[in-house]
Amino acid sequence: MTTMVRDTTTGPDPTRPAPGGAEPEGAPEPPRTSGAAASRGNEIRRHELATFLRSRRERITPEQVQLPRGRRRRTPGLRREEVAQLSAVGVTWYTWLEQARDIQVSEQVLDALARTLLLDTSERAHLFQLAGAVDPTPAARCPVITPALRRILTQLEPVPACIQNSRYDILAYNRTYARLMMGNLDTIPPADRNCMILAYTNAEWRESIVLLDETMRLMAARLRVSMAGHLGEPAWKMLLKRLRTESAEFREIWDRYEVVGTRGKTKKFLNPYVGLITVDHTDLWLAPDLGARMVTYAPFDEESRERLEKLHAIALEAEAEVEVEAEVETASRAEAAGAA
Numbered sequence: 001m002t003t004m005v006r007d008t009t010t011g012p013d014p015t016r017p018a019p020g021g022a023e024p025e026g027a028p029e030p031p032r033t034s035g036a037a038a039s040r041g042n043e044i045r046r047h048e049l050a051t052f053l054r055s056r057r058e059r060i061t062p063e064q065v066q067l068p069r070g071r072r073r074r075t076p077g078l079r080r081e082e083v084a085q086l087s088a089v090g091v092t093w094y095t096w097l098e099q100a101r102d103i104q105v106s107e108q109v110l111d112a113l114a115r116t117l118l119l120d121t122s123e124r125a126h127l128f129q130l131a132g133a134v135d136p137t138p139a140a141r142c143p144v145i146t147p148a149l150r151r152i153l154t155q156l157e158p159v160p161a162c163i164q165n166s167r168y169d170i171l172a173y174n175r176t177y178a179r180l181m182m183g184n185l186d187t188i189p190p191a192d193r194n195c196m197i198l199a200y201t202n203a204e205w206r207e208s209i210v211l212l213d214e215t216m217r218l219m220a221a222r223l224r225v226s227m228a229g230h231l232g233e234p235a236w237k238m239l240l241k242r243l244r245t246e247s248a249e250f251r252e253i254w255d256r257y258e259v260v261g262t263r264g265k266t267k268k269f270l271n272p273y274v275g276l277i278t279v280d281h282t283d284l285w286l287a288p289d290l291g292a293r294m295v296t297y298a299p300f301d302e303e304s305r306e307r308l309e310k311l312h313a314i315a316l317e318a319e320a321e322v323e324v325e326a327e328v329e330t331a332s333r334a335e336a337a338g339a340a
Helices: 035-058 080-087 091-098 107-116 121-130 147-155 195-201 203-208 212-227 234-246 248-254 302-339
Strands: 161-164 170-173 265-271 275-287 292-299
Touching: 035 091, 035 121, 080 091, 080 107, 107 121, 107 234, 147 161, 147 170, 147 292, 195 203, 195 212, 195 234, 195 248, 203 265, 212 248, 234 248, 275 302, 292 302
Parallel strands: none
Antiparallel strands: 161 170, 161 292, 265 275, 275 292
């Protein structure tokens, strides 16, 4: 026997389109597009970026960036055209950036602006975040640098040692290394702690390298070999652009197109604290795929060993003085808070 099923629905089926293509009564509304919200968010971010750039530009004096003040300076801080010139970008383009125009900003330009505006680590990160870009420079905390590696660097003292990647970024170092080629590497902003940048643009670092011309040539040749595996990557393009912009010597050497492999070498440094030091340079590879290596400078002779020990003692003494000053400042703040 066939069972009949009765349709108890009254009125039109709400799941079927109504005649004429109209939406059925009670049908759920289609989801609204998020394009408008995203556009609004981008506009807000552009205005925040413009405000941030203006505020940082206005707080920098011409003297801080080695520019003449002039007699008719009405603008607080730097002028837009001065920031553009120092950053190697067009004046009109930078003006648009401060006007919150919808323009694309590359990582290389953001890096140049960060250095021109003397941004610290937090400000630099904020700049890249507002621009919706990823900072390709090594962060202060690198995943390659484990606590164990930091302990090894300390235990190697008085032998100078550091950890670098294949771009010559200095990711970590011990106290002797910090004072081997300059007064104190800690005074250099993290974004500038790169052996290529220092060897080609930092006067103090350059004065410490006895065979500077040969060193610059070999470093450029090794950088070219390493760069072959990273063509097109923002961090590498940014480093190359900066070197070509800031150093005529680098441009001349780079255009020779020399290549050379990594090898150990005896080096000489004229240290500002203890004089001439001769060392054997050795690379200990930590992660070949990332190019990370520990660079050590073992003393070549007895005289250099003694001078490295003296340099280490100077570093320890300076560190102790900083700790004492910090304790005094903390105590003074606590006393002032108690009096208030």
